[in-house]
Amino acid sequence: MHVAIIGNGIAGITCARWLRKLDDGVRITVISDESNFFFSRTALMYVYMGHQRWEDLQPYEPFFWRKNRIDLRRGYVESIDPAAATLAFTGGESLHYDKLVLATGSRWNTFGWPGQDLRRVGGLVSIQDLEGLEEVTPEIKRAVVVGGGLIGIELAEMLHSRHIPVTLLVREGSYWSNTLPREESEMVSRHIVRHGIGLRHDTELAEIHGDDTRSATAITTTAGEKIACQYVGLTAGVRPSVDFLRDTPGLEIGKGILVDEYLRTSAPNVFAIGDCAEVRNPRPGRKAIEAVWYTGRMMGETAAYTILGRPVAYDPGIWFNSAKFIDIEYQVYGEVPAHGREGLATLYWEHPDGEKSVRINYEENGGAVRGFNLMGVRYRQEVCEKWIRGEAHIESVLQTLGLANFDPEFYAQYEADIVSLYNRQTGSNLQLKQKRGLDAVLRFLNFKTRAPRAISTPDVR
């Protein structure tokens, strides 16, 4: 069997790796127009800032691919023909497949802004975006970044590292407030300002102005303010990169490529995973498109089973994500809605320095723990997941909260403060019984006696 995978990002590569792990005989071709080797897209910023070299972003040494018989092919697929099971490359070549995996990823959003196609305007998704930015950097005296999301703050940090004054336009009243709860969102906004990055809340882009070389020179906001700048970063989210597939016969496309619970598209023998896939019936509380590293990885693994005839339904498990907002690390586990939910109580503790916080969400009725949101404090994913999955009671969680702490040794432990905050707010009298430490964690996780952490099982054939 020949499996062709379009896209060498985390989803496509994970799928290829699992295909090889599960089946020695399958022929695997991974096609990319972007780069020769798989790299960590989330780390592109570190190359620009001089933390790492481009090669350091490649998680596998070059010999890995030959050793695992994963053929890497550099090329651009112009169209696919599901009926004939062939791919057509730019330049006229074609490739036959038995199974096809679409893992084409995302591209940055544009909203029809005047001037969005000018030079020195762009997002940050691909290698080529980064190279383009590097190329124009010497021309930039000021920059504007549009969009208060994860890539927006990264791009602002990148430009800031090159000593370029940056203004970050955020549509909402504080940073990423459609995802982060208010306190955390405001914390990040404060942090951005502390770093000397200009932050404009409640501000949207109206127009980008250019000069006679068709290069950006300024923007106008919807409020009518004109800001001179030689670079405009467009980071108002991403959308599935599926335009070249729109006319494919039999392939249903919404915002992304529509897939069923087995990640199968409407075309025969064609699968879609990662950022480009739109799940028809997402699980409760989940989005149809989740452009996140971790879900891409899970989809890649899941699809490999199904492709090899061991169907596994895609189950992304308990939501988790992480990021870093300049110097503040962020981790989230479970249900942490930006604006709360009816019946969902929240315990929010913030360090006096205003750059660390812990939020624990739980049911008002019954006290079942639902979610954790961490800023500047590290918690253990496995422990939080176990609490959430087992609907542990908030008070039992608080008393053993040290189990979750994953901060480095000697760091101050705030669990006792969190417990006493809860006591103050509820009039309880809980004591922290468990401090940080691996022994207790492994006991708690029933380590050695429990089944693997895996959360999906192949369906019985």
Added chain:
Amino acid sequence: MSDKRTHKTVLQYVGLGLFAISLVIFTAMLGLDNYRFDAEMLTAPFDSEVHQEALRQAAEENGLFEQTYATTFSGMSALQETFRDAQRIVNADIDANGVPEGKQRWEVELPDWQFKSQRVTWLKAAATGPVERNPWLWFCLTIGLGTLGGILYMIPKFRGHAGIKNDHIYHSSLTRGLHYDWRDLFLWGAVIGIIVYGFWYMDKQWFWPAVSLLITAVIVCLVFFVEKSRGRNIRDAGPDTLSAYFGILAGIYFMFFYVLLYWANQHVVAWVEMVDPLSRMLSGGEASQWFLYGLMYTLIILVMGVRMFAKYRHNKYQLLRTGSVMFFQTAFAFLIPEILVALNKPWYDFKDIWPLNYDFFFGWQLDQFQSAGAIGIFMLVWGILLIIVGVPLMVHFLGKRWYCSWVCGCGGLAETMGDPWRQLSDKSLRAWKFERWIIHGVLVAAIVMTAMTLYTYFTGANEILGLQTGNVQQWYGFLIGAGFAGVVGTGFYPLMGNRVWCRFGCPLAAYLGLVQRFQSRFRITTNGGQCISCGNCSTYCEMGIDVRAYAQKGQDIVRASCVGCGVCAAVCPRGVLRLENSGVDAGYRTVPERVIHVSEEEGVRLVNA
């Protein structure tokens, strides 16, 4: 304007300027003094009147006393000529008059080693000029000014928001490193150069240099052909050009410094003179090049330790660890030994452990311990207890980090002065293979050498299987103790990262590592499935461990080489890594498990990829 470097304050430029001036003076001062010899200083080290007379006669014939020598080089060659003539005079005297009653010929000859051991004393006594007249002034202009410049440069780094400060490391010509091809060229140049020089060092005996070259070839063949690393592309990273010119210059300077210090200390008498007064204050004795080295070493760890405090001020683990190496270097490696000397006890570093401290069991050292009374016996017992109890026990509970990144002097230098270059360690599988052969090879060499030493000490036999114990000791000291640990180990900081010696060479690290690998509670745990494979952990691992390879699979990490510096956990932007100790068998968690999403219970066949 955009800029690919960190911006510096005026104070930092002043600091850099002062440091640069001090470095120029430090280098140039070696040529400042003149050297004038007289008969008294020339003959003082010799008891035999025959020798004294021969030296005096030879010196007069050569006009040694009339000349003023402007450099150590001209002074040395004149001394050498005089000494050779004196040898000839002595030999002619013996030939004419016969060997005196009851003596062997070698007892009355003027041996070559006398020249080697006296040349520095002679040059130091002969020095005359600005440094000799004003040692404190030169001390202030070099070491003092350099320290001041360093501090001024570091202080402003405490401003701004605390957090990971790695901006522009790969943009800087000091820290961006070399393409592996270029690095290999420098490395092979240094290795071959040292071994070939060893031929002269061993008085033109080719045996040990040849054996060393052979072992080098065997290791290369093992890695390339037996372990099949040849022809495998490694994750090769630029820069393609030799743009790391400041790094290359720094590396070459370090290498020359070590070559002078170890093998040509007659040319650094000006440096030693300059620290003489300080040495007299501390221990009452004259300074040697080792006193100078210890002083500079300590000051560098202190100043660059302040830099670490600034860089990692948000990270308590790093602060404590850095404070610890600064303390152990200052107190244990520098002050306490000098105080011991002042009290007429043996110089002893209580934290130095065999086999890093490879001459611990040398005959002269054992004799010294035994002749120093109760404290000498304590030193001997303490040193042995550290080897057989301290190391296994501490590594069992804490991992080898308790020593390598909290106590050790080599580790202290690597973690402070070497920190700007930690990213240059080679992460390839090939490098790991080299590492395992070389470091365990050095451990075996140290054990064999010490076994021969003890055999010789207790039996009095100088030879085992036709091999001279003394030669083995001398060659080990030359090749491993000086060449590997110093010239390559530190000289290659800016070219191969700051742990070249610790990773590839240190026999104690090998010993600690074996305990850590098989019998320790220490491991680095990964936080579930949160790794984004960004590579920061691997890039900043000074030991060249491909941390990401484990983290992205959700594997806990147990590696013999990990020194537990904690930087991987610090630079991780997703909070994935944590250094931990636990009694629960690490073996269970070092299987890739926690990013696996689909259950294997259905009996999935896992191909061993």
